[in-house]
Amino acid sequence: xxxxxxxxxxxxxxxxxxxxxxKHGYExxxxxxxxxxxxxxxxxxxxxxxxxxITMPEMNGLESLxxxxxxQPSAQVVMVSAMGQESMVREAVIAGxxxxxxxxxxxxxxxxxxxxxx
Numbered sequence: 001x002x003x004x005x006x007x008x009x010x011x012x013x014x015x016x017x018x019x020x021x022x023k024h025g026y027e028x029x030x031x032x033x034x035x036x037x038x039x040x041x042x043x044x045x046x047x048x049x050x051x052x053x054i055t056m057p058e059m060n061g062l063e064s065l066x067x068x069x070x071x072q073p074s075a076q077v078v079m080v081s082a083m084g085q086e087s088m089v090r091e092a093v094i095a096g097x098x099x100x101x102x103x104x105x106x107x108x109x110x111x112x113x114x115x116x117x118x
Contacts, residue, residue, distance in 0.1 A: 002114070003029045005047040007038040007064065008080065009056040013103070017051055017080070020107045026114070035064030042068050042075070049114055052097075054081035054088060062088075062095060069096045076117045080105075 004026050006014050011033075018028045029045045032038040036058040042050060050068065054061035061079060068075050078099040079092045089100045099113045 001025055001027050002048045003027045003045070004114075005030045005032065005038065005041055005045060005050045007032045007035065007050060007056070007061070008053040009033050010053075013053070013080075017110065020110055021114075023107075024111050035059030035061055035067070038064045039067045039071070043071060048076060049117060050075065050077045051080050051101075051110075051114075052077050054079060054092070062091060065092065065095050065097055078113055078117070080110075 004021055006017050006028060008014050014031045021028055029047050030041045032041050034056045038052065052061045052065055061081065065077050068077060076098050078101060079097045080101045080103060082103040092100055098117055101109060101113050
């Protein structure tokens, strides 16, 4: 069972992702409301996968992605954001994101993105 950390500043989005993942056998080990908390929880919980929003207070998703990859270069981080512009996708992938999901998304898109991770 894959262990997931959900990072999003919107509580309803964290709950929504958690419900989708638990229904498909993923274990949600933690949640974070901003990138700064995400980096701390990543160190504490050592999840297999992180779902990461881009636009958040304190530390945005791209900064948090880079901080997590500095701690563990093999980290599996999938960006989840309404900001689906090509430049954001490119920047996230160049920084090391393993995938990118644009909000709003259907459950099968989320599960497919996570199940395709190595």
